[in-house]
Each structure stands twice: as structure tokens, then as C-alpha cells.
Amino acid sequence: MSSLLQNLGWTLTEQKAFHGLGQTGWYPARICRETKINYSVLAEGKGEHEVVLAGKLWHEAATDAELPTVGDWVAVDPGEDGQLPVIRAMLPRRNRFSRKIPGRSCAEQVIGANIDCVLVVTDALADFNPKRLERYLTLIRKSGARAVVLVNKADMTPPEQMSNACQCVAALAAPQEVEVYAVSALSRSGLPESILNIPVGRTVLVVGSSGVGKSTLVNTLLGEDRRETSEVNGVTGKGRHTTVARELLLLPGGGVLIDNPGMREVQMWTDAATLRAQFEDLSQLALQCRFSDCSHRRESGCAVRAALATGALTRERYEHFLRLDAEIAELEKLVEKRRMTLERVTRRVKRIVLRNRDDREEQRRQLSPHRKDISHTAD
Ligand SMILES: Nc1nc2c(ncn2[C@@H]2O[C@H](COP(=O)(O)OP(=O)(O)OP(=O)(O)O)[C@@H](O)[C@H]2O)c(=O)[nH]1
Ligand SMILES: [Mg+2]
Ligand SMILES: [Zn+2]
Numbered sequence: 518m519s520s521l522l523q524n525l526g527w528t529l530t531e532q533k534a535f536h537g538l539g540q541t542g543w544y545p546a547r548i549c550r551e552t553k554i555n556y557s558v559l560a561e562g563k564g565e566h567e568v569v570l571a572g573k574l575w576h577e578a579a580t581d582a583e584l585p586t587v588g589d590w591v592a593v594d595p596g597e598d599g600q601l602p603v604i605r606a607m608l609p610r611r612n613r614f615s616r617k618i619p620g621r622s623c624a625e626q627v628i629g630a631n632i633d634c635v636l637v638v639t640d641a642l643a644d645f646n647p648k649r650l651e652r653y654l655t656l657i658r659k660s661g662a663r664a665v666v667l668v669n670k671a672d673m674t675p676p677e678q679m680s681n682a683c684q685c686v687a688a689l690a691a692p693q694e695v696e697v698y699a700v701s702a703l704s705r706s707g708l709p710e711s712i713l714n715i716p717v718g719r720t721v722l723v724v725g726s727s728g729v730g731k732s733t734l735v736n737t738l739l740g741e742d743r744r745e746t747s748e749v750n751g752v753t754g755k756g757r758h759t760t761v762a763r764e765l766l767l768l769p770g771g772g773v774l775i776d777n778p779g780m781r782e783v784q785m786w787t788d789a790a791t792l793r794a795q796f797e798d799l800s801q802l803a804l805q806c807r808f809s810d811c812s813h814r815r816e817s818g819c820a821v822r823a824a825l826a827t828g829a830l831t832r833e834r835y836e837h838f839l840r841l842d843a844e845i846a847e848l849e850k851l852v853e854k855r856r857m858t859l860e861r862v863t864r865r866v867k868r869i870v871l872r873n874r875d876d877r878e879e880q881r882r883q884l885s886p887h888r889k890d891i892s893h894t895a896d
Contacts, residue, residue, distance in 0.1 A: 521561050522547075524771040526631065526718040531590050534608040543592045543605060549765035551587055556604065558593065559767070568593055568602045580624060582615065587763045587775055588630035588720060614660040614722055617784035625786040628763070629722040629775050634663040636712065638702075638725035638734060640670045641682035651689050652783045653724065662722070664695045665712065669730045672701040702734035713738070715772025720765075727758045727779025735776045738768060744776055789845045799830070799838050813839065 525547045535545050546558035549565060556568050570585065571594075578584045585591055590608040610630045618626045635657045639645055650666065657664040668682045679699045686697045700707035715721055715738070723731045732744035743766065747759040760778045767773055793800070799821060803811065807818025813835075814822075821838070824830040 521559065521767075524717055524767060525559060525773055526633075526720055527590070528718070530611070531608055535590075535592060538592055538606055540592065540594075540605070543594050545608075546591055546593050547765065548585055548587050548589045548591060550762060552762065555601070556585065558591065558604075559765075560593065566602070568604055570604045574604065574607065581618075582613075582625040582627050586627045586630055587765050588613075588632060588722070590631065612661045614656065614662060614724075615786055616656060616780070616782070617786035619782045619784070628724065628777065629720075631720060632660060632662045632722045632775075633719045634665060634711075634721045635660065636721050636723045636734075637664070637666045638669050638723060638729045638731050639666065639682075639686075640729050641668050641674045641678045641699075642670065644726050644729050645682055645685075647685055647689060649726075649783055650686055654690050654695060656783065658690075658694065664690070665709075666695060666697045667700045667702075667708075667712075667734070668697065669700055669702050669734070671699045671707055672704055702730040702737055705737055708737075714770060715768060715774070717771030718773075720773040720775065722775045722777070724777050724780060724783075726781070727760075729779070731779070732760050732776055735766065735774055738774060739766060740769065789848060792841060792845055792848065796838050796841060799834075 522545065527545065527547075531545065544560055544563075546560035546563075546568070548556050549559050550557035554569075556570065557565055558568050559565050568591075575584065585604060585607045589610065591604045592606040592608070594603045594605045596602050612632060613627045613630045614632050614635055615625045615627045618624045635653075637650065637653045637657075639650065645668075653666075654664055666686045668679060668686065671679050683697045683699050687695065689695070696709070698707050698709055702708075705713070712721070723735060725731055730746075732746045735744050736742050736746065744764075745759055758779055760776060763775060763777050765773060765775045802820050802824060803813065805820035806813065806816070808816055811819050811821075813819050821830070821835065825832065825835050
């Protein structure tokens with residue numbers, strides 16, 4: 518078994534899935550970079566190189582979330598001489614860390630695949646935002662990866678502010694669900710052993726807002742300045758979004774890091790069932806309301822409002838519960854809109870394919886006027 522693949526996290530599970538494809542000419546690789554058009558992968562004996570995605574995979578993916586992304590294991594066909602190798606298959610994902618695509622879409626964006634630990638970097642200064650951190654923790658829980666929060670820039674922050682921020686983060690989840698550290702990515706101080714020495718084959722995904730020090734941390738762990746970093750000017754915002762592309766990097770000790778561009782938004786991608794499930798307890802409680810059609814607003818004998826009165830239910834959660842149906846309706850509208858857009862795009866692509874075929878046939882007919890009926894043999 519090859520050592521580069523093992524360092525990248527290749528296990529018997531991937532080995533079996535790859536062999537299951539039954540293609541002896543293909544080789545396994547892990548995606549380390551993604552541009553608008555192409556991918557870069559790391560593979561045994563070939564190092565990092567550019568590949569393209571087979572059109573078949575692109576067409577078969579029902580959503581963007583099903584397309585390969587950084588961290589995915591793929592099977593690559595070396596292809597013809599002088600042409601780029603082609604990704605022919607994606608191996609099943611162990612897990613993925615996703616958010617909602619920014620903006621009004623409801624679609625899922627996969628930030629990284631096959632992730633053991635998500636490292637959220639923040640500071641105790643301007644970036645500190647418990648609501649956003651809570652959303653990160655929910656998304657990490659959904660991925661099944663380990664959650665670690667680094668409150669960075671300890672060297673330039675008053676100690677009390679650092680410890681307040683750390684306590685606040687720790688209170689956002691159960692103790693076994695999150696580890697929190699006050700650190701300085703610049704000076705290495707405070708970093709836990711599990712991050713300083715990421716075990717061979719383990720993948721750590723680094724996320725957080727722009728300017729919090731993700732790339733600085735990555736450089737510190739790599740022991741070299743591989744990733745560009747830059748000053749943040751709080752007034753002009755200049756220097757923001759220094760990192761523009763996600764990248765998977767192999768550490769000298771064998772672990773794997775994925776550096777990300779800063780995220781402005783961390784929203785849930787979700788469906789109606791998940792939304793409802795969050796309020797399962799309140800739905801149960803609502804069964805005890807005096808009126809079966811209780812709106813939980815002003816009726817007497819309302820069990821939900823009774824819970825609000827005792828403080829068992831917070832006002833925030835109560836209001837969210839009242840908005841639930843509206844939120845689900847809104848979500849379903851967005852899902853429907855995306856479905857229709859996809860259908861339109863598919864129809865357009867089909868039209869173009871057909872038109873191109875007609876053009877080619879027309880050309881062939883002109884070139885060989887004696888052959889009459891080639892339309893059924895073309896393509
Ligand atoms: N004082 C201090 N400055 C830091 C620390 N970590 C990062 N910085 C500085 O913060 C600025 C931004 O750091 P980057 O590593 O570029 O931030 P980033 O999270 O990668 O930002 P994007 O790539 O835009 O998402 C740089 O000037 C770093 O030198 C730290 O621990 N202490
Ligand atoms: Mg960066
Ligand atoms: Zn009620």
C-alpha cells in the first residue's frame with residue numbers, strides 16, 4: 518500500500534470502493550483544489566496535477582452538492598496522451614461539512630468532504646459572534662466531525678476578554694461536543710497537541726470569517742509560508758478575503774489541512790422535516806392545548822403559552838415556533854424555484870445538443886451528398 522495515499526487518509530474502505538469499480542486502468546486520487554473549470558488532485562507517484570470532470574458525472578449529479586469537491590476521493594482515468602486525465606467516479610463520502618449557499622438559494626454547498634475535525638477560527642474582538650458560532654457548531658454536529666474552536670490573536674487581546682470569549686463558546690454546546698482554546702496562530706501559543714500534531718491520515722477543515730487568521734494558522738502548522746496572509750484594515754476592509762480558493766494541504770507529519778476563504782455567512786441548509794424536528798417537543802406540548810386548532814397566540818388554555826409564562830420556553834424560541842409554518846412555506850417555494858430553474862437549464866442544454874447534432878448532420882450531408890439517411894446512425 519502506498520504511503521502518499523495513506524498520509525492523505527486512504528483506508529481499506531476507500532480501497533474496496535475503488536476496486537469495486539473494476540477498472541484496472543484508473544488510479545485513485547484525492548481532490549486538493551477546485552477552480553471554476555478544473556480540479557487538482559494528489560495521487561501516488563504523480564504528486565499534484567490537474568484533471569477534468571467527466572461530463573457524465575456532471576450530468577448525473579442532481580444537485581451541486583453531489584459533484585466532487587475538495588477532500589473527495591475520486592477514480593481518475595489517465596486518458597489519451599496530451600490530454601488532461603479525467604475523473605470517472607467519486608468514491609462514497611464518509612461525511613461532508615456543508616452550509617447553505619449564500620443568498621436566496623436554499624441549496625447545500627459542500628465546503629469539504631471526508632473530514633475528521635472542523636476547526637472554527639474566531640477572535641475575541643470584532644469577529645466574535647456567539648450566534649454565528651452556534652450555527653457553525655450545529656453544522657459540525659450534522660457532519661459528524663469533531664468540533665474545535667480556536668479563539669485566536671491572544672497575543673493582542675486582553676486576557677480577560679479572551680477568557681470571557683472562551684467561556685461563552687464553551688456554553689454554546691455540551692462539554693463533550695466542543696473543545697475551545699485561546700491561541701495565537703502567529704506565536705503557536707495555546708494550540709492543543711491534537712492540532713499541533715494532526716495524526717497521519719486525519720483531515721482538519723479550517724473555517725471562519727475573513728481575517729481571523731486561518732491561513733496564518735495553516736502556515737504555522739506547515740512550518741512554511743505556503744498560504745498568503747494579509748493585514749486587515751478594520752476601517753476600509755482592505756485586505757479582506759486574502760484566501761480566494763479552498764485548498765487541501767499535506768502536513769510534513771502526515772495530517773491533512775484544508776484552508777478556506779473567509780465566510781461571511783454560515784446559514785443552515787435544511788428541509789421542512791429538519792425544521793419541524795427542531796420543534797418536536799413544542800408540537801407534543803401543543804397537543805395539550807384546550808382547543809385543537811389553537812394558534813398559541815391568545816386562546817385560553819394554551820399549553821405553549823403556559824410554558825412561555827413559566828420560563829420553560831424562551832420568547833425567542835416561541836416566536837420562532839410561530840414563524841415555523843411561514844418559514845417552511847418559504848423554503849418550499851425556494852426548492853420549487855430551484856427545481857424549475859434546473860429543468861429550464863436542462864431543456865436548454867438538450868436543445869443545444871440537438872441543434873449541434875443537426876448542424877453536424879447537415880455538414881455531413883453536404884460533404885457526402887449520396888448518403889441519404891444518416892440521421893439515425895449519428896451519435
Ligand atoms: N497579532 C496576531 N495577528 C494575527 C494572528 N493570526 C493572524 N493574525 C493576523 O491577522 C491577519 C489576517 O490573517 P490571515 O491568516 O490572512 O486571515 P484569514 O483567516 O486567512 O483570512 P482570509 O484568507 O481573508 O479568509 C494577518 O495580518 C495576520 O498576521 C495572531 O495570532 N496574532
Ligand atoms: Mg486566508
Ligand atoms: Zn396553544
